[in-house]
Amino acid sequence: QKEVEQNSGPLSVPEGAIASLNCTYSDRGSQSFFWYRQYSGKSPELIMSIYSNGDKEDGRFTAQLNKASQYVSLLIRDSQPSDSATYLCAVNRWSNYQLIWGAGTKLIIKP
Amino acid sequence: EPEVTQTPSHQVTQMGQEVILRCVPISNHLYFYWYRQILGQKVEFLVSFYNNEISEKSEIFDDQFSVERPDGSNFTLKIRSTKLEDSAMYFCASSEGDANNSPLHFGNGTRLTVT
Numbered sequence: 512q513k514e515v516e517q518n519s520g521p522l523s524v525p526e527g528a529i530a531s532l533n534c535t536y537s538d539r540g541s542q543s544f545f546w547y548r549q550y551s552g553k554s555p556e557l558i559m560s561i562y563s564n565g566d567k568e569d570g571r572f573t574a575q576l577n578k579a580s581q582y583v584s585l586l587i588r589d590s591q592p593s594d595s596a597t598y599l600c601a602v603n604r605w606s607n608y609q610l611i612w613g614a615g616t617k618l619i620i621k622p
Numbered sequence: 623e624p625e626v627t628q629t630p631s632h633q634v635t636q637m638g639q640e641v642i643l644r645c646v647p648i649s650n651h652l653y654f655y656w657y658r659q660i661l662g663q664k665v666e667f668l669v670s671f672y673n674n675e676i677s678e679k680s681e682i683f684d685d686q687f688s689v690e691r692p693d694g695s696n697f698t699l700k701i702r703s704t705k706l707e708d709s710a711m712y713f714c715a716s717s718e719g720d721a722n723n724s725p726l727h728f729g730n731g732t733r734l735t736v737t
Binding site: 542543545552553554555556557560562599601603609610611612613614615 | 678730
């Protein structure tokens with residue numbers, strides 16, 4: 512089992528709709544969870560961080576964490592073409608403070 | 623807003639040559655990292671650095687790799703004898719606290735091409 516799993520996509524969503532991105536992880540001791548956005552050829556850019564169960568909202572973005580089920584998700588409301596990118600989930604490995612990265616989900620917002 | 627800066631943006635080198643990739647982390651950050659991303663593949667951890675020493679390194683970070691903080695601002699990654707498979711984007715990142723609690727902030731990357 513991969514430590515952090517994401518559906519590689521591409522996930523195609525019409526403009527204005529809600530995009531839902533999911534991530535599962537294997538280390539039950541993980542405490543910190545991050546969503547990064549990466550445009551092609553660019554560096555990862557932090558979108559959201561979440562540390563406790565439940566929802567965390569920031570503008571059009573909502574991160575959801577469920578530690579019992581070991582998944583974290585990112586919702587993007589009112590999707591825009593500029594949201595088209597690869598979204599990376601990163602989870603800390605509790606034992607050595609290392610961040611473990613998923614392979615990313617490619618999101619395409621269709622005008 | 624403070625940012626991590628990396629130079630050069632693109633480096634072309636011949637196989638067997640040494641390269642040094644440079645990074646200036648955000649000034650009040652204490653943890654520094656190097657990651658790489660081979661084209662089309664996932665981001666891979668190389669090494670983390672704290673308190674002037676390596677705190678973690680991956681199996682990718684073998685004897686050909688080294689890091690240094692030669693002064694109070696720069697953080698460098700050296701590859702002693704480059705191989706074709708070292709061609710990748712290399713990202714430097716820094717964080718205020720450790721990765722458990724603090725998000726990483728990335729530089730724009732150096733694209734290394736080994737010919």
